[in-house]
Amino acid sequence: MVARSASTMAPKLKNPSLLKHDVCYIDGEWKGARSGKTFKVNDPCSGDLIGTCAECDVEDTKIAIRAAADAFPGFRSKTGRERARILRKWYELMVENSEDIAKLITWENGKPFADAKGEAAYAASFFEWFGEEAPRSYGDTIPATIPGNRVWTIKEPVGVCGLITPWNFPAAMITRKVGPALAAGCTVVCKAPGETPYTALAIAELAHRAGVPKGVVNIVTTLENTAKVGEVLTTDPTVKKLSFTGSTAVGKLLTKQSSSTLKKLSMELGGNAPFIVFDDADIDAAVAGAIASKFRSSGQTCVCANRIYVQEGIYDEFARRFTEKVAAFHVGHGFKDGTTHGPLIHGRAVAKVEAHVKDAQSKGGKLLIGGQKMPELGSNFFQPTVIRDATPDMAIATEETFGPVAALFPFKTEKDVVDMANRAEVGLAGYFFSRDLQRVHRVAEALEVGMVGVNTGILSDPASPFGGVKESGFGREGSKYGIAEYQITKMITFGGMGQPLQS
Numbered sequence: 001m002v003a004r005s006a007s008t009m010a011p012k013l014k015n016p017s018l019l020k021h022d023v024c025y026i027d028g029e030w031k032g033a034r035s036g037k038t039f040k041v042n043d044p045c046s047g048d049l050i051g052t053c054a055e056c057d058v059e060d061t062k063i064a065i066r067a068a069a070d071a072f073p074g075f076r077s078k079t080g081r082e083r084a085r086i087l088r089k090w091y092e093l094m095v096e097n098s099e100d101i102a103k104l105i106t107w108e109n110g111k112p113f114a115d116a117k118g119e120a121a122y123a124a125s126f127f128e129w130f131g132e133e134a135p136r137s138y139g140d141t142i143p144a145t146i147p148g149n150r151v152w153t154i155k156e157p158v159g160v161c162g163l164i165t166p167w168n169f170p171a172a173m174i175t176r177k178v179g180p181a182l183a184a185g186c187t188v189v190c191k192a193p194g195e196t197p198y199t200a201l202a203i204a205e206l207a208h209r210a211g212v213p214k215g216v217v218n219i220v221t222t223l224e225n226t227a228k229v230g231e232v233l234t235t236d237p238t239v240k241k242l243s244f245t246g247s248t249a250v251g252k253l254l255t256k257q258s259s260s261t262l263k264k265l266s267m268e269l270g271g272n273a274p275f276i277v278f279d280d281a282d283i284d285a286a287v288a289g290a291i292a293s294k295f296r297s298s299g300q301t302c303v304c305a306n307r308i309y310v311q312e313g314i315y316d317e318f319a320r321r322f323t324e325k326v327a328a329f330h331v332g333h334g335f336k337d338g339t340t341h342g343p344l345i346h347g348r349a350v351a352k353v354e355a356h357v358k359d360a361q362s363k364g365g366k367l368l369i370g371g372q373k374m375p376e377l378g379s380n381f382f383q384p385t386v387i388r389d390a391t392p393d394m395a396i397a398t399e400e401t402f403g404p405v406a407a408l409f410p411f412k413t414e415k416d417v418v419d420m421a422n423r424a425e426v427g428l429a430g431y432f433f434s435r436d437l438q439r440v441h442r443v444a445e446a447l448e449v450g451m452v453g454v455n456t457g458i459l460s461d462p463a464s465p466f467g468g469v470k471e472s473g474f475g476r477e478g479s480k481y482g483i484a485e486y487q488i489t490k491m492i493t494f495g496g497m498g499q500p501l502q503s
């Protein structure tokens with residue numbers, strides 16, 4: 001494992017006007033918080049200040065909600081085709097400016113630039129996908145049971161939507177919500193994450209240039225007032241829908257708060273993904289899949305493998321080959337050429353990772369590689385780590401680590417491993433590698449998760465429905481189902497129909 005210097009590396013944007021300091025985007029205009037307050041955003045690699053952003057409060061958020069409500073009648077009355085053209089234009093601008101978007105992602109999130117470019121493309125793809133869905137949102141005609149009745153359904157936009165997103169995908173978690181919301185004809189107020197607001201603001205600037213009508217997309221930024229802004233978005237009766245991506249704990253709180261006005265909800269919450277390798281798997285493919293799933297964004301994705309179960313017959317071989325791959329990682333600043341893995345987002349994340357490693361070691365887990373902080377790089381770096389002989393009593397078995405620690409659990413039988421995999425309270429993604437067709441069906445059906453990867457460690461695709469079960473939440477993003485989260489189905493019954501032809 002190679003450690004690469006993480007000294008200050010402020011990027012130069014091709015289009016510097018995408019970098020918005022001290023302003024949020026409300027009603028088609030850039031403005032500071034009414035209080036004039038700002039908060040600081042730091043590069044998680046170097047700790048250096050990137051800049052300051054508007055510290056929006058309850059009043060700013062209410063103004064944004066009002067703007068979204070005023071824009072709603074005009075926007076909902078556009079045809080799906082008109083909304084598709086707006087989304088297409090926004091998509092094209094995202095692609096044209098993808099280098100700059102990626103630079104902002106790396107700067108404020110820390111992920112390697114190559115990964116950030118991947119995220120910029122992934123983020124844009126939700127505008128492309130949902131632009132294509134916008135004109136194809138059909139209702140049904142339903143054969144009534146009551147004679148003379150005719151029944152239709154039509155799809156209508158739910159209204160003003162509150163969107164709250166996390167820092168781990170500063171662009172894609174926003175576009176995955178805004179794309180379908182606009183396709184459906186909704187207007188939005190998005191609270192960007194305090195750690196990564198600049199990417200969100202750059203996307204808003206591109207919305208402006210794409211001709212998104214004023215008030216349709218509003219972005220508020222805050223750090224200190226996060227809970228208060230969240231309370232407005234969940235309790236204001238003008239907001240009809242809340243879509244949240246983040247931790248299960250905050251998701252439960254927002255669900256409770258939203259009950260006062262019974263909002264339509266989508267909750268994309270935490271995971272603790274099992275990754276199972278059966279004796280009959282292609283070991284090279286399983287190792288590659290586990291590396292991709294476990295260490296993507298240094299383990300900071302909700303679908304990262306958290307518990308890697310390997311069948312006894314291939315356990316030692318898998319552990320050896322997996323550790324060799326980890327040894328070849330280059331950890332450092334995301335802008336350094338050749339960096340494969342960046343830092344964690346902040347000190348709290350590092351502390352959790354360290355606690356999981358210590359807990360595992362104290363319960364018999366053996367370190368195969370890593371296990372230490374990397375102060376020579378900066379305070380947010382932790383060595384990519386592999387621990388063997390993991391057991392179900394370890395914290396890593398029951399909690400999402402959200403960091404670069406791979407715990408390898410041995411198992412004997414298919415039944416044992418599925419029981420262990422399903423013991424988690426959450427159920428977002430699950431993966432397994434096997435070449436036995438019948439086992440593939442049995443296990444895919446038995447896993448209690450919303451998404452299963454069979455012989456792959458990567459699931460994300462705008463065409464696929466993304467979402468969980470159990471305490472990973474509810475609702476689906478992406479795919480043909482994604483738009484329904486922002487729609488209501490209205491039924492219309494026509495009585496007195498079906499008379500004989502008049503002569």
Ligand SMILES: NC(=O)c1ccc[n+]([C@@H]2O[C@H](COP(=O)([O-])OP(=O)(O)OC[C@H]3O[C@@H](n4cnc5c(N)ncnc54)[C@H](O)[C@@H]3O)[C@@H](O)[C@H]2O)c1
Pocket residue numbers: 164165166167168173191192193194226227228229230231245246247248250251253267268269270271301302303400402428467468
């Ligand atoms: N299921 C998914 O699609 C998905 C995707 C990405 C991340 N996640 C989950 O997100 C978590 C990591 O993100 P995080 O640490 O930023 O989570 P978090 O829940 O702390 O924060 C997520 C967002 O909620 C905001 N927030 C926090 N407290 C709030 C409150 N009281 N009111 C309103 N907003 C509040 C944050 O500012 C941020 O914008 C992990 O658990 C991960 O699995 C889930």
Ligand SMILES: O=CCCC(=O)O
Pocket residue numbers: 168169172300301302303460466
């Ligand atoms: O972190 C969660 C989202 C990851 C993804 O969409 O691939």
